Amino acid sequence: MVGYAFMGVAHSQAWRNAPRFFDLPLRPDMAAVAGRDAAAVQAAAEKLGWSSTETDWKALVSRDDIDLVDICTPGDTHAEIAIAALEAGKHVLCEKPLANSVEEAEAMVRAAERAPGLAMVGFTYRRVPAIQLARTLVADGRIGTVRHVRAQYLQDWIADPQAPLSWRLDKQKAGSGALGDIGAHIVDLAQFVTGESVTGVSAVLETFVKERPIASAHSGLHGTAGTETGPVTVDDAAIFLGRMSGGGLATFEATRFAWGRKNAIRLEINGSAGSLAFDFEDMNVLHFFDASQPAAEAGFRRIVVTEPEHAYVAAWWPAGHGLGYEHAFTHQAVDLITAIASRRQPEPSFADGLAVQRVLDAVERSAADNSTWTPVAKES
Numbered sequence: 001m002v003g004y005a006f007m008g009v010a011h012s013q014a015w016r017n018a019p020r021f022f023d024l025p026l027r028p029d030m031a032a033v034a035g036r037d038a039a040a041v042q043a044a045a046e047k048l049g050w051s052s053t054e055t056d057w058k059a060l061v062s063r064d065d066i067d068l069v070d071i072c073t074p075g076d077t078h079a080e081i082a083i084a085a086l087e088a089g090k091h092v093l094c095e096k097p098l099a100n101s102v103e104e105a106e107a108m109v110r111a112a113e114r115a116p117g118l119a120m121v122g123f124t125y126r127r128v129p130a131i132q133l134a135r136t137l138v139a140d141g142r143i144g145t146v147r148h149v150r151a152q153y154l155q156d157w158i159a160d161p162q163a164p165l166s167w168r169l170d171k172q173k174a175g176s177g178a179l180g181d182i183g184a185h186i187v188d189l190a191q192f193v194t195g196e197s198v199t200g201v202s203a204v205l206e207t208f209v210k211e212r213p214i215a216s217a218h219s220g221l222h223g224t225a226g227t228e229t230g231p232v233t234v235d236d237a238a239i240f241l242g243r244m245s246g247g248g249l250a251t252f253e254a255t256r257f258a259w260g261r262k263n264a265i266r267l268e269i270n271g272s273a274g275s276l277a278f279d280f281e282d283m284n285v286l287h288f289f290d291a292s293q294p295a296a297e298a299g300f301r302r303i304v305v306t307e308p309e310h311a312y313v314a315a316w317w318p319a320g321h322g323l324g325y326e327h328a329f330t331h332q333a334v335d336l337i338t339a340i341a342s343r344r345q346p347e348p349s350f351a352d353g354l355a356v357q358r359v360l361d362a363v364e365r366s367a368a369d370n371s372t373w374t375p376v377a378k379e380s
Contacts, residue, residue: 001030001050004044024334024338031065032060035053061084061088067090067091069091070092071094074167075173076172078095078099078104079100083108083111086112089116091336092112097353097356097360100176112349118340120347120349120350123189124329125185127311127332128280129311129313130303130305132310135195137276138276143272145271145273146196147272148250148270149242149244149248149269150250150266151186151252151253151266152265152267153178153266154255154261154266155182155261155262156256157256157262158236162213165212165213166215169234171234176360179363181256186254187359187360188356197376198243199375200243201373202240202241203366204239205367207236213229214228214229239252239254240367263281275287275288284322284323287302288300335347
């Protein structure tokens, strides 16, 4: 694994838990973690369960005892590490968004296509059991033709203007702000659940707080404010309209300025025969409306997605004992290991990550041009 901060912690727990709760065809061996600070990466290895450390990711990639490289670093490093790992014959798991630009993402897809190893991008929320059920209901025609998609990702961790500047607010490292960090997730979920693609957008991006205190070193996701300030070079919020390939209309909102919303991923899909609604802050529940019900009995049905028949759940706890944020990372590890063992392309693939990157790119172009409609670029 390269990187050991917030995402590295979540991924480490997943690699530890996957073989303990699921019967896997291969067993992951947590061989090495890489980070630039020798003392810090050694402490992380001891805490998270890694057998050895490297201070140069290139040394990790070149090791004969490494079969898979898990990339948990800022977006500006994804392409270089992933391509090098694939060229070295490794399998690759790369955190989202896949890259900081369409060009980088395209290069990563080309590398994956010619490499002997398999590659997957970490859109982890796909692996929430309620999201899996939503996708199944749509695929089975239970809500009919998709008419509307409403997707929101709402957080509040930088709503305070004194919240410190971190790499996530630096365009050079992060690529974009709320758009790429959390907006990428709802674009992927909208396309995954509906089985359709976003074909065009009309967007607005806004940076509400243009300068912030600089975070101190090793301060984690949210950081600790110092006295020096620096510019915010990414968007704080992204709002855009979209068209789906099946003819439906979509609205997307991604913001880290929604006080009181900690990790509210909200997805509502209205179809010609019914509706689905999901909120990650109540992640073990899916709401389903069947339009064929008699009017006097009509209403959303609350489905508690904790039965062993639901995706992944049988490996965990008795019905009603809900899952949490960390479980989706374990499911990701399980699916990747299973795909590697069967030599089957894992999903979401780098090509899926590129498809999301193209939508993000169209959003940025639309917002920059103040254009009313910006088509999403097709493959060249």
